[in-house]
Amino acid sequence: MDIAEMRRIPIADFLARLGHGPVRRSGNELWYSAPYRTERTPSFRVNTDKNVWYDFGLGKGGDIFNLAGEFIHSKDFMAQARFISETVRVPMLEMDAGTCRKKTLEPSFEDVRVMPLRYVALKRYLEERGIPPDTASLYCSQLNYHVHKKEYFAIGFPNVAGGYELRSGLFKGCVPPKDVSLVRTGESPSDGCNVFEGFMDFLSAVALKWTEDEDSLVLNSVANVARSYKYLNKYKKIRCYLDRDEAGRRALESLRSRYSDRITDRSNLYDGCKDLNEYLQRSVEKTINNHLKIK
Known part of the structure; x- marks a missing residue:
C-alpha cells in the first residue's frame, strides 16, 4: 500500500x-x-x-x-x-x-447558546447520576447548539479557556477549546485544592459535602495534567479524587512526582467503585432502599 x-x-x-x-x-x-x-x-x-x-x-x-x-x-x-x-x-x-500532510478535525459547534439549566431531561439525567439539579445549577449551564445543522442540548461546565465540557444522557463531549476548570471559593486561592478527573465527580463531591469549602480543579481529561500545574502551584495541600483505574493512577503519580507530600490520595474513600460519582450513586440508592425498608 x-x-x-x-x-x-x-x-x-x-x-x-x-x-x-x-x-x-x-x-x-x-x-x-x-x-x-x-x-x-x-x-x-x-x-x-x-x-x-x-x-x-x-x-x-x-x-x-x-x-x-x-x-x-x-x-x-x-x-x-x-x-x-x-x-x-x-x-x-x-x-x-x-x-504527506495530516489534519486533525474538530466538530463544528454552531449557534451555541448558554442559558440557565432548565430542561427536564437534563435534570432527570443529573438525578440518575445522584446529583441534585439545584447543586449542578450553581456551577453548570444548559447549552443549546447545532452540529451539522442538527440541534442538540446538554449540560455545560465551563473551563478556564472559554470552552465547555458537555454531558447528557446520550452524549459526552466538549465545545473547544479543551482545558482544565477551576472553581474558586473566594477571590484569592484557598489553602488547599481538590482535584477531580471530570466535573460529574466534582459535583458528586459537592453533593457529599467533601470539598471542605476549598477550591477545586477539574482536569476534564487526564491528558490535561500538565495544564493543571500553573494553577496547582499556588496550593499547599492538594487532595486528589481521581478514577480508580490505570489512567487515574498515572495521573496521580504525575502529580505526586511534582508536588510530593503536598498530594493526598482520597480515592480510598470510594474503594470498590471506579470513581466518585459511582460511589455517590450507590450511596443514594442505599439511602432510598433503607428508607423504603423503614416504611
Missing part, C-alpha cells in the same frame, strides 16, 4: 482488526468506547462517510494515521504507517513522510 491507499482504509475496519466494535450507530456515525483508554460513557466517534474519527473525551481527532499514533503513543509518521500496515497485514511501499 501507499499513503493514499492507507488513508482509504475504513477506520471501522481498522478498529475491528484491533478487536474494537461500535456500541451504537447513528446514521453515518459509529460510537465506540475509546479504544486506547478506559471510559464508561462512549465518547469516540467515527464518521464513516468522511472516514475520520474524533475523541470528545480528549478533544483529539483526525484520520487513520492520527488514530494509529494514539495506539502506539507516537507522532512519528513512519511508525504510524508501519503500525497500520502490520494491523491490516498488507506490506507498505517505501514512502517519504515529509510529503
Whole structure:
C-alpha cells in the first residue's frame, strides 16, 4: 500500500482488526468506547462517510494515521504507517513522510447558546447520576447548539479557556477549546485544592459535602495534567479524587512526582467503585432502599 491507499482504509475496519466494535450507530456515525483508554460513557466517534474519527473525551481527532499514533503513543509518521500496515497485514511501499500532510478535525459547534439549566431531561439525567439539579445549577449551564445543522442540548461546565465540557444522557463531549476548570471559593486561592478527573465527580463531591469549602480543579481529561500545574502551584495541600483505574493512577503519580507530600490520595474513600460519582450513586440508592425498608 501507499499513503493514499492507507488513508482509504475504513477506520471501522481498522478498529475491528484491533478487536474494537461500535456500541451504537447513528446514521453515518459509529460510537465506540475509546479504544486506547478506559471510559464508561462512549465518547469516540467515527464518521464513516468522511472516514475520520474524533475523541470528545480528549478533544483529539483526525484520520487513520492520527488514530494509529494514539495506539502506539507516537507522532512519528513512519511508525504510524508501519503500525497500520502490520494491523491490516498488507506490506507498505517505501514512502517519504515529509510529503504527506495530516489534519486533525474538530466538530463544528454552531449557534451555541448558554442559558440557565432548565430542561427536564437534563435534570432527570443529573438525578440518575445522584446529583441534585439545584447543586449542578450553581456551577453548570444548559447549552443549546447545532452540529451539522442538527440541534442538540446538554449540560455545560465551563473551563478556564472559554470552552465547555458537555454531558447528557446520550452524549459526552466538549465545545473547544479543551482545558482544565477551576472553581474558586473566594477571590484569592484557598489553602488547599481538590482535584477531580471530570466535573460529574466534582459535583458528586459537592453533593457529599467533601470539598471542605476549598477550591477545586477539574482536569476534564487526564491528558490535561500538565495544564493543571500553573494553577496547582499556588496550593499547599492538594487532595486528589481521581478514577480508580490505570489512567487515574498515572495521573496521580504525575502529580505526586511534582508536588510530593503536598498530594493526598482520597480515592480510598470510594474503594470498590471506579470513581466518585459511582460511589455517590450507590450511596443514594442505599439511602432510598433503607428508607423504603423503614416504611
